[in-house]
Amino acid sequence: MGLTGGEIRMKALVAKVAAAAFVLFARAITAVRAIWPEEGLPAKPCVYFANHSSHGDFVLVWAVLPPRLRHRTRPVAGAEYWLKSHTNAFIGRDVFNAVLIEREREKRTQDPVALMVSAIDDGSSLILFPEGTRNQTEERLLPFKSGIFHLVDQRPEVDLVPVWINNLNRVMPKGEIVPIPLICTVTFGNTLRVAPGEDKEAFLERMRAALLALAPKPAGSGE
Amino acid sequence: MTAASSDLVTLVLGIFGVLIVASAVGCLLERRLATDGPNAAVENLNARIRAWWAMVILIGLAFIAGRVGVLFxxxxxxxxxxxxxxxxxxxxRADHWALASAFFLVLPIQYYLLWAEEYGIFSIFIPVYAFLLMPIVSVLRGDTERFLLRVAEVQWALMICVFCVSHVPALxxxxxxxxxxxxxxxxxxxVIVVQLSDVLQYVWGKLFGRTKIAPNLSPSKTVEGFVGGVASATLIGAALWWITPFTPVQAGLLxxxxxxxxxxxxxxxxAIKRDRGVKDWGQLIEGHGGLIDRLDSVVFSAPIFFHVVRYWWSLS
Incomplete structure (x- = not known):
């Protein structure tokens, strides 16, 4: 883009400040608390896979990760949304260093699985939302898309950590612009892997069940 | 030094003395009881004492900062x-704007009215204006599902967390x-009398508690804890008459x-926690649970204390 060295450094600095501001804002609104698994988080690059109901989901996961893990963790997000405008592109690419994948199969220029595999090979961890889109239904969790299976098909040794994000959908439902301060929790489960010879359906169902098992009894939903 | 600030210094030194004794006892208990592995009750006690240090220092700093510090x-x-x-x-979802205005309009306005010393509107703003306007904001979205329950709960939340709490700085x-x-x-x-009463009920209950006072609501509360805690906190309150405009008997009665x-x-x-199926309101204060877990007794006593003092002692 023809930026000088100074401009690149400036942009990186602004991105860093913006990232800190996002984390601070998310914490002030949600008082977010992480619940860690008994065995701790994997030290190697891994895939955090979470339920998806809000644009703020990956910010919350990112905010609770310990800084040493956070710096090499990249969210996987839809290119259509995050390249829509200059601001979106700056937040997606520069602030959160997202792995941007094209969701519409017909218009793809790059293979999403190949992008994720190369990010892991580079030593990054990923935050992945296997539902593929934000869940706007009454269902707690939508069926998983197969991307996560194709990923472990190529890198079967990679650790998979289920992450349940609770309450953020109430903080900022779709279409609202003002967030409501509510307490959110992010629950990390024990590390999983693909079993040798496991087929796609069985694997996806096992991952989905492991994620659902972390969901607390719905607070504030009446019953 | 003015009389008020010298009294405040005496008070703070006294509280620090109590906390130092509490920390020493906690430390001793940990050595005695935790020889074969950590003891959950002692760990919780020490977490509570550490949180008390933080809370006392925070309130002390707010007092030093003056009126604005207390309001914030x-x-x-x-x-x-x-x-x-x-x-x-x-x-x-239909409640979104009502909830957003509870946080970002009603709460700041209530504290602004306190800062501006507009007592008349301060005392009716939430019971009258918020009470009538919040359901209007919700109803405009046309969602009638459990409507009465939703508007009632939001109003209750505002009354407890904003209206009642604001009666502490209203003093x-x-x-x-x-x-x-x-x-x-x-x-x-x-704050000292009410919180000491909580602490003393806990201590009396741990030492002598036998008879549960409300087993369905709070399994840890006992008759012995209640009587011992209220009686000793009343006596300490009477002994603190010198920081108040009251006589010792009046201070004890209040x-x-x-x-x-x-x-x-x-x-x-x-009862609300049981109804919602939770043990604590949150995790804000280590060892204590949420802020409401620490504030619940202040919430219920502050407006009554405010109005009794206003009716019998105050000019305005």
Whole structure:
């Protein structure tokens, strides 16, 4: 883009400040608390896979990760949304260093699985939302898309950590612009892997069940 | 040094003395009881004592900062309490703007009115204006699913977390002849007596508690804890008459009223927790649970204390 060295450094600095501001804002609104698994988080690059109901989901996961893990963790997000405008592109690419994948199969220029595999090979961890889109239904969790299976098909040794994000959908439902301060929790489960010879359906169902098992009894939903 | 600030210094030194003794006892218990592995009850006790240090220092700093410091402290308490409360209630998307205005309009306006010393509107803003306007904001979205439950819960949240809590700093606005410039000590009196009552009920209950007083609401509360805690907190309140505009007998009587309200308020807030199926309101204060877990007794005693003092002692 023809930026000088100074401009690149400036942009990186602004991105860093913006990232800190996002984390601070998310914490002030949600008082977010992480619940860690008994065995701790994997030290190697891994895939955090979470339920998806809000644009703020990956910010919350990112905010609770310990800084040493956070710096090499990249969210996987839809290119259509995050390249829509200059601001979106700056937040997606520069602030959160997202792995941007094209969701519409017909218009793809790059293979999403190949992008994720190369990010892991580079030593990054990923935050992945296997539902593929934000869940706007009454269902707690939508069926998983197969991307996560194709990923472990190529890198079967990679650790998979289920992450349940609770309450953020109430903080900022779709279409609202003002967030409501509510307490959110992010629950990390024990590390999983693909079993040798496991087929796609069985694997996806096992991952989905492991994620659902972390969901607390719905607070504030009446019953 | 003015009389108010020298009294405040004496009070703070006294509280530090109590906390030092508490920390020493906690340390001793840990050595004695935790020889074969950590003891959960002692760990919780020590976490509570550490949190008390933090809370006392925070309130002390707010007092030093003066009126604005006290207002900001309690506005923050209202914010954190409202966040805990609304997290646990039933809400729907149609309530979004009502909830946003509870946090970003009603709460700041209530504290602004206190800062501006507009007592008349301060005392009816939430019970009248918020009460009528919030359901209107919700109803405009046309979602009638459990409508009465939703508007009632939001109003309750505002009354408890904003209206009642704001009556603690409201003590600063009272105009008591012969007590000018010392109102901050009234806040200290209320908070110390009510919180000490909670602590002493816990201590008496741990030492002598046998008979459960409300097994369905709060399994840890006992008759022995209640009687011992309220009686000793009333006596300590009477002994603190020198920081108040009251005589020792009046100070003891008021202490009895606010400790009783505090105890009963604790029961009400426990019932809400049971109803929602949670043990604590949140995790803001280590060892204590959420902010509301610490504030519940103050919430119920503050408005009564405020109005009793306003009716019998204040000019305005």
């Amino acid at each position: 402290l309690f506005a923050f308490c209202s914010f954190a309490a409202l966040r805990e409360f609304i997290t646990l209630i039933y809400t729907r 600063l606005t009272l105009d008591i002849p012969g007590y000018e410039g010392r109102n901050v000590l009234l806040i200290a009196f209320l 202490s009895f009223i606010i400790t009783l309200m505090g105890f009963l308020g604790g029961l009400v807030m426990s």
